[in-house]
Amino acid sequence: MDYETPQFFRVMQYANRADRDVVDMVSGSPDWEPPSALREGLSDYAEADPDEFQYPPSVGLTELREEIANRRGLDREQIVITNGAGEANHLAMAGGLELFPGEEILLTDPVYPYYAGRANFINAEPRFAPVGPDGRLDPETVRERAGPETAVIVINSPNNPLGVTYGEETIAELVAIAEAVEAVLVSDEVYDHFDYSGRFSSALSVDSTHRVVTNSFSKSMAITGFRVGYAVFPSESELLENARTRHMLTTVTGSRPAQAAVLRALKKTDPSYYEEVRAQLQARIDRFTDALAAAGAEYVEPEGAFYVMARFPEFPGTFENVERLIDEAGVAGMPGEAFGHSYEEWIRFALVSPRVETAADRLAGYFDGTTEGNQT
Amino acid sequence: MDYETPQFFRVMQYANRADRDVVDMVSGSPDWEPPSALREGLSDYAEADPDEFQYPPSVGLTELREEIANRRGLDREQIVITNGAGEANHLAMAGGLELFPGEEILLTDPVYPYYAGRANFINAEPRFAPVGPDGRLDPETVRERAGPETAVIVINSPNNPLGVTYGEETIAELVAIAEAVEAVLVSDEVYDHFDYSGRFSSALSVDSTHRVVTNSFSKSMAITGFRVGYAVFPSESELLENARTRHMLTTVTGSRPAQAAVLRALKKTDPSYYEEVRAQLQARIDRFTDALAAAGAEYVEPEGAFYVMARFPEFPGTFENVERLIDEAGVAGMPGEAFGHSYEEWIRFALVSPRVETAADRLAGYFDGTTEGNQT
Numbered sequence: 001m002d003y004e005t006p007q008f009f010r011v012m013q014y015a016n017r018a019d020r021d022v023v024d025m026v027s028g029s030p031d032w033e034p035p036s037a038l039r040e041g042l043s044d045y046a047e048a049d050p051d052e053f054q055y056p057p058s059v060g061l062t063e064l065r066e067e068i069a070n071r072r073g074l075d076r077e078q079i080v081i082t083n084g085a086g087e088a089n090h091l092a093m094a095g096g097l098e099l100f101p102g103e104e105i106l107l108t109d110p111v112y113p114y115y116a117g118r119a120n121f122i123n124a125e126p127r128f129a130p131v132g133p134d135g136r137l138d139p140e141t142v143r144e145r146a147g148p149e150t151a152v153i154v155i156n157s158p159n160n161p162l163g164v165t166y167g168e169e170t171i172a173e174l175v176a177i178a179e180a181v182e183a184v185l186v187s188d189e190v191y192d193h194f195d196y197s198g199r200f201s202s203a204l205s206v207d208s209t210h211r212v213v214t215n216s217f218s219k220s221m222a223i224t225g226f227r228v229g230y231a232v233f234p235s236e237s238e239l240l241e242n243a244r245t246r247h248m249l250t251t252v253t254g255s256r257p258a259q260a261a262v263l264r265a266l267k268k269t270d271p272s273y274y275e276e277v278r279a280q281l282q283a284r285i286d287r288f289t290d291a292l293a294a295a296g297a298e299y300v301e302p303e304g305a306f307y308v309m310a311r312f313p314e315f316p317g318t319f320e321n322v323e324r325l326i327d328e329a330g331v332a333g334m335p336g337e338a339f340g341h342s343y344e345e346w347i348r349f350a351l352v353s354p355r356v357e358t359a360a361d362r363l364a365g366y367f368d369g370t371t372e373g374n375q376t
Numbered sequence: 377m378d379y380e381t382p383q384f385f386r387v388m389q390y391a392n393r394a395d396r397d398v399v400d401m402v403s404g405s406p407d408w409e410p411p412s413a414l415r416e417g418l419s420d421y422a423e424a425d426p427d428e429f430q431y432p433p434s435v436g437l438t439e440l441r442e443e444i445a446n447r448r449g450l451d452r453e454q455i456v457i458t459n460g461a462g463e464a465n466h467l468a469m470a471g472g473l474e475l476f477p478g479e480e481i482l483l484t485d486p487v488y489p490y491y492a493g494r495a496n497f498i499n500a501e502p503r504f505a506p507v508g509p510d511g512r513l514d515p516e517t518v519r520e521r522a523g524p525e526t527a528v529i530v531i532n533s534p535n536n537p538l539g540v541t542y543g544e545e546t547i548a549e550l551v552a553i554a555e556a557v558e559a560v561l562v563s564d565e566v567y568d569h570f571d572y573s574g575r576f577s578s579a580l581s582v583d584s585t586h587r588v589v590t591n592s593f594s595k596s597m598a599i600t601g602f603r604v605g606y607a608v609f610p611s612e613s614e615l616l617e618n619a620r621t622r623h624m625l626t627t628v629t630g631s632r633p634a635q636a637a638v639l640r641a642l643k644k645t646d647p648s649y650y651e652e653v654r655a656q657l658q659a660r661i662d663r664f665t666d667a668l669a670a671a672g673a674e675y676v677e678p679e680g681a682f683y684v685m686a687r688f689p690e691f692p693g694t695f696e697n698v699e700r701l702i703d704e705a706g707v708a709g710m711p712g713e714a715f716g717h718s719y720e721e722w723i724r725f726a727l728v729s730p731r732v733e734t735a736a737d738r739l740a741g742y743f744d745g746t747t748e749g750n751q752t
Contacts, residue, residue, distance in 0.1 A: 040422075054601045056601055226631055227631040251459040255631030
């Protein structure tokens with residue numbers, strides 16, 4: 001499987017060339033306001049002394065690492081600030097592959113395609129654990145597929161593309177599997193602020209030298225372009241040392257204006273900001289899944305993140321059908337086949353558009369017509 | 377050889393712990409004002425619409441690539457915006473090693489230690505071409521050491537740590553050597569705005585499928601912490617495709633606030649800004665080298681960049697002597713042995729302090745005293 005962006009591009013370009021108005025539900029870029037403290041932090045930084053415009057420490061601004069550590073009950077030294085969660089995942093996956101004996105990286109199916117692209121890129125053998133029809137990952141499936149050949153297991157909770165969240169027991173079992181097979185569990189938790197179920201459990205809750213947690217402020221602060229993420233490694237571990245070296249020799253250090261703005265936002269943003277965004281997304285999900293039900297579609301009820309996977313009657317999630325939906329319904333989603341095999345009948349819709357309502361109406365109307373058409 | 381920062385840290389920590397006032401001439405972070413348009417660009421960006429806070433294209437903001445391409449007579453498609461020149465060098469070196477048959481990376485001695493650290497990190501065999509006692513790199517020395525085992529040749533002009541610049545003929549010969557041995561010449565030109573000799577010639581002046589030019593705005597705009605650099609690849613080359621993929625899968629894309637600020641500064645900054653900075657540095661160099669002469673030191677007359685390599689009588693450039701200079705003279709430099717073997721008798725001073733005058737006086741006084749002491 002190739003990595004995600006070219007496939008995103010393919011769909012987005014098709015949507016842009018369409019003769020009609022199209023609601024873009026393809027990319028995962030938030031459409032809402034960032035915290036006001038983030039804008040203030042950036043404005044203030046623009047007036048800073050020239051010495052604040054110079055290299056931050058390679059592992060990131062000390063105050064930012066300290067703030068994250070305090071909030072999460074960690075030691076600052078465990079944290080490396082990265083160029084978004086993308087780099088955090090890269091450091092953890094490449095380091096795990098180097099330090100643990102196996103040659104395989106175990107992923108879920110469906111998978112966030114970047115993980116698979118990165119596994120290929122670092123010359124690991126990707127292997128896939130399919131999730132169940134309810135979207136859940138059964139640790140038994142992971143246990144069956146993990147073994148001495150496994151160096152890294154990557155999970156994402158709350159999950160893209162399925163919207164499920166993994167509870168405490170699941171996480172504990174997955175960490176135990178990583179320990180048993182001498183691998184590292186990489187838990188990408190970038191959607192942790194978007195848990196509607198109350199079930200979400202960070203892998204930080206399980207103390208282990210075999211787990212790394214990655215995260216970023218891209219989604220929680222609506223700033224995917226700022227590129228501020230982080231990885232939390234086991235204290236004084238080889239994984240940590242490996243990541244520090246890799247980070248220094250590939251990117252040197254992250255961008256300081258973005259780190260300064262995030263630091264301010266982290267310190268000064270009231271919890272109500274996150275609650276309001278969550279409520280807005282919950283309302284979008286409700287409205288959209290109501291329309292899916294009306295269209296006779298199956299869907300996985302999102303417990304977290306901001307994606308909905310849906311299956312329409314006799315309308316598999318191919319690129320062809322996604323293009324048909326753009327032309328005939330004016331709604332652009334991502335084909336399920338872009339995420340693997342187990343959900344290739346499905347289509348993913350990202351609820352990062354103020355026009356979710358319009359999209360819902362269009363889909364309900366389109367499939368209602370189609371269904372009737374099929375019935376006559 | 378290890379990479380630079382820990383060695384920098386060692387010296388800087390020693391200087392910070394000293395009981396006396398110390399002039400820091402260790403790091404290469406500018407101490408002067410960035411262009412005012414850079415600050416304005418960042419302030420304005422802080423007020424932008426939320427969609428401007430989302431992912432820029434992986435290869436960088438289109439307008440920024442366009443602006444660079446227009447200024448340098450390039451095709452925008454050749455350019456990848458990177459997380460500083462550090463990432464640009466990483467992409468070019470790792471890509472060259474992957475695509476060309478050899479296993480070695482040929483560097484100069486003395487070397488900017490990051491190149492050597494990176495060569496080790498990507499499992500290449502580093503090999504060194506020593507420069508002459510005048511600081512110049514003789515292409516013959518490179519020709520002797522290059523062969524089928526060479527995949528990449530890395531040069532830096534204007535040079536850190538020596539301050540020499542390579543003229544047009546040297547660059548053309550180096551590109552020809554890379555072509556002859558099936559390697560890529562990576563020309564790191566981050567100090568191109570600091571050429572006092574008028575001799576500097578970019579490797580872009582030689583058209584070849586065997587050269588990559590890397591650069592950044594870190595030094596020219598006094599923003600080492602912003603992390604905006606770029607690499608220029610041969611059009612439609614495998615090197616370009618390799619770098620795009622590596623960039624996407626390791627860092628996804630660069631930080632957008634920094635790119636937006638640099639774009640504004642690139643468009644709106646008058647050439648007088650760069651001229652004034654250059655004049656200020658030229659004055660510092662003159663003042664400092666006068667003091668070196670007074671102290672009886674040898675030095676390489678800087679033609680570019682903002683470093684001076686100096687050799688004091690009976691005072692080799694070891695860590696021990698650098699620490700002695702901190703304690704006894706109140707001036708901190710980098711030991712020549714941190715840059716390789718051929719200049720291990722020397723000490724590098726970075727002229728990025730408003731206190732160059734003070735440092736010059738202290739050194740002149742110290743070595744005058746020492747010399748007299750030795751003579752009695």
